[in-house]
Every structure is written in C-alpha cells, then in structure tokens.
Amino acid sequence: MQKVLPLSDYRWLALPPLSFLLLLVGLPLSRLLYEGGLAFSPALLGDAYLQWRLGWSLLQAAATCALTLLLGLPLAWVLAHFEFRGRTLLLRVLMLPFVMPTLVAGLGVLALFGPHGLSGLNLQDTPWLLLYGNLFYNLPLLIRAAVDGFDHVPASRLMVARTLGASRWRTFWRVEWPVVRPWLASALCLIFLYCFSGFGLALLLGGQRYATVEVEIYSLVAYELNLADAGALALLMLLLGAVIALLYALIERRLARPDKRSPPLRQPVQGWPQRLLLLASLLLLALFAAAPLLAVLLRALLADAAAWRVLLQDDTQLALGNTLRFSLLALLLATLLGLLHGLAAQRSAGLRALMFLPFMVSPVCVAFGLLLAYPAYSATLALLVAAYALLAYPFVAKAVVSARDALPAALPNAARTLGASPWRVFWRVSLPLMRPALRRGMAFAAATAVGEFAVSLFLSRPEWLTLTTLIYQHLGRPGAANLEAALVLSSVLLLLALLAFMAIEWPEKTHARTS
Amino acid sequence: MFKKSVLLLALAGVSLTTLAAELRVMTHSSFSLPKERIAEFEKQSGAKLAIIKGGDAGEMLNKLILTRANPVADVVYGIDNTLIGKANAAGVLEPTSSKVGRNVAVASLPGAVAIDYGYVTLNIDKAWFAGSKLPLPATLDDLTRPAYKDLLVVENPATSSPGLAFLLATIAGKGEEGAFQWWGKLRDNGLKVAKGWSEAYYTDFTRNGGARPIVVSYATSPAAEVFYSKEKLAESPTANLLLKGGVFMQVEGVARVKGGLQPALAQQFVDFLRGEAVQKELQTSMWMYPAVAGVALAPVFKHAAQPASFSNPDLKAMQHKTAAWVSRWTRLVIKNAP
Incomplete structure (x- = not known):
C-alpha cells in the first residue's frame, strides 16, 4: 500500500520551483560572481555616499511599509465590511497601478503634482512625491491581502463578539487583527523588498538624490562591466533582503493559524455615518491609487482622434498579440510554480523566505548572469517567458501560503477519514477553499507579467514587441504624436489588464455552499 | 572547420x-x-x-x-x-x-x-524662451549664471549614452579640469540630472510639462518634433542650442x-x-x-541646424579615460563632493 503523507508535509513539492530558482537565479548569479572574481574594491563599502544610499534604501522601504499599513488597513477594513455596488469591480481596478510602465505612471503623477500639475502643487524632486509614488504602487498589494484576511475572520466569532457587547474597536483588536496579521506579513515583506531594490519610480519622482543601491549596481554592470564591485554589492543586497524575508517567514509561521471558514459577513451601508465613512475611503483610494491613472486616461481621451489611429498600426497589433501570448504563458508557468512552492512551504520558514528570492536578487546581475550561463539560449523566447514567470510566481506562492495557513484541518481530515485519496482531498476540498486567494495571486502575477520589469534587461527581438516595450519606443522619440501614442497605448494596456483581472477573478458562486 | x-x-x-x-x-x-x-x-x-x-x-x-x-x-x-x-x-x-x-x-x-x-547637443523650448524674454545663453559658462538657475536638465552619464556624450564634449571643449570646474558650478546653479533621455525629455523638459526649458538631446530632435507633430507645423517648437564645448559628434x-x-x-x-x-x-x-x-x-531635416563644429576627445582618451571621467562626474555632481 502506498505510504500516506500527512496533509501538511508536502515539502517534496518544492523540487520543481527550487530547481527553477537554481537554474534561473542560483547558477547565473554564481557564474557572474565567478566571472567578477573577488577583486572588488575594499573602499567600496567604506564609501560614505554608498552607505548613505544603503541607509536611504532601507529607510524609504520601511517608511513605505509603515505608510501603506497605516493607510491600507483601515481602507481594507471598510472594503471588507461593507457591501456596496461596484465593490467587486473596485477590488479589480485596485490592481491597475501594477501594470503601468514606470515612466507613464510618472507622467500621470506629474500631471497632478508636477510643475504644471492639476493640483496646483508642485512636488517634483521632493521626497513627498517619491513616497506618494511608492504608495501608488504598493497600496493595492496591502489592501488586497488585508481584505482577504478580513474575509477569513469567521462570521460566527464576529457575531458572538458583538452579542457580548464588544465595541467595533475591541472586536477588531481581539477578533480580527489576529486573523489578518499573517496575511499582512507577506504583503509587507513584498512591499519592503520592492522598495528596497526598486529602480524606476523612486529615481523618476525623487531625482538622483534618492537613487537606490540597485541603480549603482546597474551602472557598474551595464556600463562599466565592473563585475567584482557589482557582485559584492549585489551579494550585500541579497543578504539584507534574505534577512528581511527570513524575519517575515518566522513571524508568519508563528502567527499563522487555521480558521473555520465561513462566507464573509458584509453589511449594506446604512445611515449617514457609514455613508460618510465609505465616501471618505473611496476618496482616499481615488487620491492614492487612481488619480495618476485617471490623469493618463484623461490625457489619452483629450488626444486627437488621429492619435487613436496608432491602434490600427501593424506594430500595435503585434504588441497586443504578444502581450496576451507572453502573459498567458508566464501566468501558466507562474501558477504551477507558485502553487507547488506555496504548498511546500507551509512547514518550513526557509522555503517561505526563498519564495521571495526573485525580488532579493539584483535584476541586472541575473540578466547578465543568464547571458554568461546560457549564451546559446540567451535570445530565445523560452528564456524570456521563464524570466517573466520568475518575477510573477512569488505572488502566487505568497497567496497560496497564506490561504494554506488559514485552511481548517477539520475538513480535509474528515475527507481523509471518509476514504478520499490525498489527491482527491486536495482537488475537492483544499483547492476550492484556497481558490479566491490563489486567483488574487494569479491576477497580481499576470499584472507583473504585463509590466516592464524584466523586459529591458534581457536580450529581446523586435518580433517580441509587447505593449510595454512599444510604449517605451514611442517615449524614446521626440514629438507630440509619440507622447499621445504612448498615452493611448497605456490606456489600452489598462483596459486589457482590467479585463484580464475580471476573467482571472471571476466572482465565484460555489463557495457559499462550503459554510 | x-x-x-x-x-x-x-x-x-x-x-x-x-x-x-x-x-x-x-x-x-x-x-x-x-x-x-x-x-x-x-x-x-x-x-x-x-x-x-x-x-x-x-x-x-x-x-x-x-x-x-x-x-x-x-x-x-x-x-x-x-x-x-x-x-x-x-x-x-x-x-x-x-x-x-x-x-x-x-x-x-x-x-x-x-x-x-549625428550630434548630441542642447535643445531649447522656443515658446518658453519667447515667453520669458530671457536671452538664449551664448556660452556654456552663461549656464552657470544666476539668470539661468534651474533651467537645465542633463542625463546621467552613468546610465545614459547622450548624457555621456555631452560630458565628453564638455571635457574636450574645456579641458578636463575646466570642465569639472564648470560642472561644479552648474551643480550649484540648480542642475537637474535625469536617468535617461526619455525621463529628461518627457518629465523635465518644459515642452512636455516639466520645469526645464533646456535639455540635452540630439541635433535632429527639432526635426523629429516636426515629423511627429500632431498638425502640420511650419517650424519646430524646439531648436538646437549649439554652444562651444557643448556639441558631441557621434x-x-x-x-x-x-x-x-x-x-x-x-x-x-x-x-x-x-x-x-x-x-x-x-x-x-x-x-x-x-x-x-x-x-x-x-x-x-531642414528644421534641424546641423552643427558646424563639435568637440570630441580623441578615441584613445575616450577608450582609457571614460570610466574615470564618469566616476569623477558622479563624485562631483551626484555625491556632491568637492
């Protein structure tokens, strides 16, 4: 008879994702470090400016985490507790900042807070704009994770608390907060790593003063080919990132606890205090998450009809097709890897931390390392899709880990006693319970796959043109027509992404039965 | 074989x-x-x-x-x-x-x-200068005067090739020491450094909603502005500002x-x-x-003035000294060291 594994011990499932990480990150990075040798300048780490940069990288990442938590948690609470029209749509729209190419997002932000911004406030080249930009990109991550967390609070416990006369605040603090905490941990870890090694928006909005260490690494590798210094810096960043990720993993594993799952309890908005609360929340969301996007949309709509003709060009058709094709391929691979890694990681803090590896390593080092390690495959589509999947799969893995943690043991156990095979238990019990979180992870994964991150660093071919690269091509040339084409294409990108999010996260009717 | x-x-x-x-x-x-x-x-x-x-x-x-x-x-x-x-x-x-x-x-x-x-050189926003009544700078040194404070955006030579080309032109035009003195003064006069050409041109240049009417770009950019304009333009909204020591031939x-x-x-x-x-x-x-x-x-191309002269360091110097020049520039302009 086949040996039956306890449900929670699926560590062997990590084999495919770990091999993938080894092939796409481990080997290339080692190859690059080997090429660079140990001859890095000893003065490198003593450089006061670099230390300042490192300090700044850490500080702004921590500040962004604190701000997103402060702002995001109350907003998520409102979104999780009240039922109102368009709520589902709003949760999908919330993820749109993620697909916006950095430069276009920058254009949107400056249209509001630039020298001639609509707000009348010029914040260009101040740290405020930089923090605003960081909130714009990261708030969605936190809110979506927190809403999921709130949805896992058992309705019965909430009702008991209220019947016993607990105030809203006390209910939040004693009943909801313990359940939501682990969901926040992974989102905050991701936000920290994103801001810590961030490259694009900080530089664009804050100016060169606020450049992160990753910018230094990029210029050492791509321009100076000083692999020794770059390698030393990249290792340092990796180490710091690993400490953060491990810290997260330990915290999350400690906090994680299964809960009785019941359909979330949402009440309709009643009375003016609640209406006001909802309105204020929506306004805040509009200001921090939607305003730059709306500015881009508005500028596209105000563009000449001629500007929209860019949609009929061959290049645009090619880019649309490629964007769909690559995102789909990357999403499939990312879902598979993320699911395996997420399921395997439940018992192991190390595996939990490792799923964030793609965000801990310097992208430019990985790109050049891949070139060194696999020159023959360097300009192949397979490698490109793998790179997309690499950056997308942590979102899936993270969502699966959180959902798996919250999974009540009683249901799968009952199924097992009734004679269901482990596979059947997974397919019919565990997976359906994890599906909402899985879908949210997939939507984020799809969003990063359409985004720009990997594109510019890897070898690419003109026939692989995507919407994002096409937008950057237009912004690589002077002329009003190019700017308008970029804005129109960005609007199309937003619309496409929204459709994709709705398809991936199609509201499920079935899980109401599970209560 | x-x-x-x-x-x-x-x-x-x-x-x-x-x-x-x-x-x-x-x-x-x-x-x-x-x-x-x-x-x-x-x-x-x-x-x-x-x-x-x-x-x-x-x-x-x-x-x-x-x-x-x-x-x-x-x-x-x-x-x-x-x-x-x-x-x-x-x-x-x-x-x-x-x-x-x-x-x-x-x-x-x-x-x-x-x-x-082609040539890397300064471009100006004609409408901005017409509106401000400020005369166009006639030399690179003019750009370090208070009247021209906060008007220039350049690309970082450590992350952008036009940025590097412009740095090389200033070194050939003013000599290494003279050039870095000039960059120091420019830094104190509100120089803005952008990561790359797209960032400089589309977020900092006044022509596209930024705050700087002078940008490091290409000598053909004014022609491209006409070519990619929305309506038929009789003349370009931007122009080359060809200053001695500020033109690099590529x-x-x-x-x-x-x-x-x-x-x-x-x-x-x-x-x-x-x-x-x-x-x-x-x-x-x-x-x-x-x-x-x-x-x-x-x-x-009639909309773009082709520079009559330019200043390039010789090929040997560019091969051997570029990395040192860029790190000196970074120390001076970005790290704000003396």
Missing part, C-alpha cells in the same frame, strides 16, 4: 536552426528599419535575419564582451566612437570594411564600417563579430546597410545622418 562547427552546433540542438541560414544581428534598442528593407535583405541573401536587441549601446557592448567565448551574434550594429576603442581592445570585433559607398568626411570608425552619424557603425558563425552573410549585411535605400530610410527611422557621401537628406 566552419562547416564542422555548424554541424556540431546543430547536432547539439543548441541553435534554433531552420533550413535557411540565420544571421544574428546584435543591435542597440534604438535600431529601427522599415520591414520592407528587412524582407528585401532576406530575399536577396536567402538568409533569415534574427535581430537581437541588447539594450543601450554601452550595455549591448558589455553583453558582447561577456559572451565573447560563445558569441551570441554574427554581426553588430550600433557601436559608436565612444565605444569602439573598448570594443577593439576587448577583441570582440573582426576588422570590417565595405566597398559600398564613400564616407562623408566626419564619419569614420577604426575597425568598423560607419553607417550613420558616429555609429557596424562590424562582424569575432567568432560569428556567418562571416559571409555578415559582410553582406554590412554592405546592405551602406546601400542607398537604407542610407535614405535610416534618417527618419533612427534620426541620424547618412554616413555615405552623396545620399540626399530627408526634407524634414
């Missing part, structure tokens, strides 16, 4: 061989030619063209240098005069020449075949890659880029001037 290695590679399943031979062309990300031209070359040569974009020119060269043991391309386009010394010293290029056409006087590139040339070329698998096809591609059709079309697809003498200029 050559056939044997091709066979071995095919057997190893390493190359994505189709029945037709494949010519791998490495280019920088700004490479662009009409599709018909590419198809024409494929028809003439019977080979399939695989264009591989390697990022910015500097990044592309470094990728070639890193993979020289197993070249990822057979021919490379986009190595310019700032990089050719480094490329030759690293031994990634096969000395290449072409019998097609004769170079215009300024365009030559040792070891490679010049295809096009020559871009093509060369066979050492160890490439298709030397004959590579040579055919080199000659094809020198042909009249490409030389005509690259003007408005890449916004550069043709390197082959006697090719007619695109009519839209």
Whole structure:
C-alpha cells in the first residue's frame, strides 16, 4: 500500500520551483560572481555616499511599509465590511497601478503634482512625491491581502463578539487583527523588498538624490562591466533582503493559524455615518491609487482622434498579440510554480523566505548572469517567458501560503477519514477553499507579467514587441504624436489588464455552499 | 572547420536552426528599419535575419564582451566612437570594411564600417524662451549664471549614452579640469540630472510639462518634433542650442563579430546597410545622418541646424579615460563632493 503523507508535509513539492530558482537565479548569479572574481574594491563599502544610499534604501522601504499599513488597513477594513455596488469591480481596478510602465505612471503623477500639475502643487524632486509614488504602487498589494484576511475572520466569532457587547474597536483588536496579521506579513515583506531594490519610480519622482543601491549596481554592470564591485554589492543586497524575508517567514509561521471558514459577513451601508465613512475611503483610494491613472486616461481621451489611429498600426497589433501570448504563458508557468512552492512551504520558514528570492536578487546581475550561463539560449523566447514567470510566481506562492495557513484541518481530515485519496482531498476540498486567494495571486502575477520589469534587461527581438516595450519606443522619440501614442497605448494596456483581472477573478458562486 | 562547427552546433540542438541560414544581428534598442528593407535583405541573401536587441549601446557592448567565448551574434550594429576603442581592445570585433559607398568626411570608425552619424547637443523650448524674454545663453559658462538657475536638465552619464556624450564634449571643449570646474558650478546653479533621455525629455523638459526649458538631446530632435507633430507645423517648437564645448559628434557603425558563425552573410549585411535605400530610410527611422557621401537628406531635416563644429576627445582618451571621467562626474555632481 502506498505510504500516506500527512496533509501538511508536502515539502517534496518544492523540487520543481527550487530547481527553477537554481537554474534561473542560483547558477547565473554564481557564474557572474565567478566571472567578477573577488577583486572588488575594499573602499567600496567604506564609501560614505554608498552607505548613505544603503541607509536611504532601507529607510524609504520601511517608511513605505509603515505608510501603506497605516493607510491600507483601515481602507481594507471598510472594503471588507461593507457591501456596496461596484465593490467587486473596485477590488479589480485596485490592481491597475501594477501594470503601468514606470515612466507613464510618472507622467500621470506629474500631471497632478508636477510643475504644471492639476493640483496646483508642485512636488517634483521632493521626497513627498517619491513616497506618494511608492504608495501608488504598493497600496493595492496591502489592501488586497488585508481584505482577504478580513474575509477569513469567521462570521460566527464576529457575531458572538458583538452579542457580548464588544465595541467595533475591541472586536477588531481581539477578533480580527489576529486573523489578518499573517496575511499582512507577506504583503509587507513584498512591499519592503520592492522598495528596497526598486529602480524606476523612486529615481523618476525623487531625482538622483534618492537613487537606490540597485541603480549603482546597474551602472557598474551595464556600463562599466565592473563585475567584482557589482557582485559584492549585489551579494550585500541579497543578504539584507534574505534577512528581511527570513524575519517575515518566522513571524508568519508563528502567527499563522487555521480558521473555520465561513462566507464573509458584509453589511449594506446604512445611515449617514457609514455613508460618510465609505465616501471618505473611496476618496482616499481615488487620491492614492487612481488619480495618476485617471490623469493618463484623461490625457489619452483629450488626444486627437488621429492619435487613436496608432491602434490600427501593424506594430500595435503585434504588441497586443504578444502581450496576451507572453502573459498567458508566464501566468501558466507562474501558477504551477507558485502553487507547488506555496504548498511546500507551509512547514518550513526557509522555503517561505526563498519564495521571495526573485525580488532579493539584483535584476541586472541575473540578466547578465543568464547571458554568461546560457549564451546559446540567451535570445530565445523560452528564456524570456521563464524570466517573466520568475518575477510573477512569488505572488502566487505568497497567496497560496497564506490561504494554506488559514485552511481548517477539520475538513480535509474528515475527507481523509471518509476514504478520499490525498489527491482527491486536495482537488475537492483544499483547492476550492484556497481558490479566491490563489486567483488574487494569479491576477497580481499576470499584472507583473504585463509590466516592464524584466523586459529591458534581457536580450529581446523586435518580433517580441509587447505593449510595454512599444510604449517605451514611442517615449524614446521626440514629438507630440509619440507622447499621445504612448498615452493611448497605456490606456489600452489598462483596459486589457482590467479585463484580464475580471476573467482571472471571476466572482465565484460555489463557495457559499462550503459554510 | 566552419562547416564542422555548424554541424556540431546543430547536432547539439543548441541553435534554433531552420533550413535557411540565420544571421544574428546584435543591435542597440534604438535600431529601427522599415520591414520592407528587412524582407528585401532576406530575399536577396536567402538568409533569415534574427535581430537581437541588447539594450543601450554601452550595455549591448558589455553583453558582447561577456559572451565573447560563445558569441551570441554574427554581426553588430550600433557601436559608436565612444565605444569602439573598448570594443577593439576587448577583441570582440573582426576588422570590417565595405566597398559600398564613400564616407562623408566626419564619419569614420577604426575597425568598423560607419553607417550613420549625428550630434548630441542642447535643445531649447522656443515658446518658453519667447515667453520669458530671457536671452538664449551664448556660452556654456552663461549656464552657470544666476539668470539661468534651474533651467537645465542633463542625463546621467552613468546610465545614459547622450548624457555621456555631452560630458565628453564638455571635457574636450574645456579641458578636463575646466570642465569639472564648470560642472561644479552648474551643480550649484540648480542642475537637474535625469536617468535617461526619455525621463529628461518627457518629465523635465518644459515642452512636455516639466520645469526645464533646456535639455540635452540630439541635433535632429527639432526635426523629429516636426515629423511627429500632431498638425502640420511650419517650424519646430524646439531648436538646437549649439554652444562651444557643448556639441558631441557621434558616429555609429557596424562590424562582424569575432567568432560569428556567418562571416559571409555578415559582410553582406554590412554592405546592405551602406546601400542607398537604407542610407535614405535610416534618417527618419533612427534620426541620424547618412554616413555615405552623396545620399540626399530627408526634407524634414531642414528644421534641424546641423552643427558646424563639435568637440570630441580623441578615441584613445575616450577608450582609457571614460570610466574615470564618469566616476569623477558622479563624485562631483551626484555625491556632491568637492
């Protein structure tokens, strides 16, 4: 008879994702470090400016985490507790900042807070704009994770608390907060790593003063080919990132606890205090998450009809097709890897931390390392899709880990006693319970796959043109027509992404039965 | 030997061989030619063209240098005069020449075949200067005067090739010490540094909603502004500001890659880029001037003043000193060190 594994011990499932990480990150990075040798300048780490940069990288990442938590948690609470029209749509729209190419997002932000911004406030080249930009990109991550967390609070416990006369605040603090905490941990870890090694928006909005260490690494590798210094810096960043990720993993594993799952309890908005609360929340969301996007949309709509003709060009058709094709391929691979890694990681803090590896390593080092390690495959589509999947799969893995943690043991156990095979238990019990979180992870994964991150660093071919690269091509040339084409294409990108999010996260009717 | 290695590679399943031979062309990300031209070359040569974009020119060269043991391309386009010394010293290029056409006087590139040339220089927003009544700066030194405070945006030479070209021009124009003194004064006069050309032009230049009416760009940009305008413009909204020590001449070329698998096809591609059709079309697809003498200029180029003089450091100096210059610049301007 086949040996039956306890449900929670699926560590062997990590084999495919770990091999993938080894092939796409481990080997290339080692190859690059080997090429660079140990001859890095000893003065490198003593450089006061670099230390300042490192300090700044850490500080702004921590500040962004604190701000997103402060702002995001109350907003998520409102979104999780009240039922109102368009709520589902709003949760999908919330993820749109993620697909916006950095430069276009920058254009949107400056249209509001630039020298001639609509707000009348010029914040260009101040740290405020930089923090605003960081909130714009990261708030969605936190809110979506927190809403999921709130949805896992058992309705019965909430009702008991209220019947016993607990105030809203006390209910939040004693009943909801313990359940939501682990969901926040992974989102905050991701936000920290994103801001810590961030490259694009900080530089664009804050100016060169606020450049992160990753910018230094990029210029050492791509321009100076000083692999020794770059390698030393990249290792340092990796180490710091690993400490953060491990810290997260330990915290999350400690906090994680299964809960009785019941359909979330949402009440309709009643009375003016609640209406006001909802309105204020929506306004805040509009200001921090939607305003730059709306500015881009508005500028596209105000563009000449001629500007929209860019949609009929061959290049645009090619880019649309490629964007769909690559995102789909990357999403499939990312879902598979993320699911395996997420399921395997439940018992192991190390595996939990490792799923964030793609965000801990310097992208430019990985790109050049891949070139060194696999020159023959360097300009192949397979490698490109793998790179997309690499950056997308942590979102899936993270969502699966959180959902798996919250999974009540009683249901799968009952199924097992009734004679269901482990596979059947997974397919019919565990997976359906994890599906909402899985879908949210997939939507984020799809969003990063359409985004720009990997594109510019890897070898690419003109026939692989995507919407994002096409937008950057237009912004690589002077002329009003190019700017308008970029804005129109960005609007199309937003619309496409929204459709994709709705398809991936199609509201499920079935899980109401599970209560 | 050559056939044997091709066979071995095919057997190893390493190359994505189709029945037709494949010519791998490495280019920088700004490479662009009409599709018909590419198809024409494929028809003439019977080979399939695989264009591989390697990022910015500097990044592309470094990728070639890193993979020289197993070249990822057979021919490379986009190595310019700032990089050719480094490329030759690293031994990634096969000395290449072409019998097609004769170079215009300024365009030559040792070891490679010049295809096009252009200039990096300051551009101004005409409407802004008309509105402010401020006279245009007449020298680079004017830019360090209080009247011109907070008006200039440049690209970081550590992350952008036009930024690097402009730094090199100032060094050739003012001498190394003079140039860095000038940069120090410029920094104190509110210089803005952007990551790359797109950021500078689309978020800092007043023409596109930024706050700076002077930007480091290309001498053909005013013409491109007309070409890509929304309505037919009689004149360009921007203009070149050609100051002594503020113009760099860039020559871009093509060369066979050492160890490439298709030397004959590579040579055919080199000659094809020198042909009249490409030389005509690259003007408005890449916004550069043709390197082959006697090719007619695109009519839209009348909107861009072609600089009469420029200041480039010599090739040897660029090869050996560029890295030190850039780190000195970073120390001075970004790190704010004395």
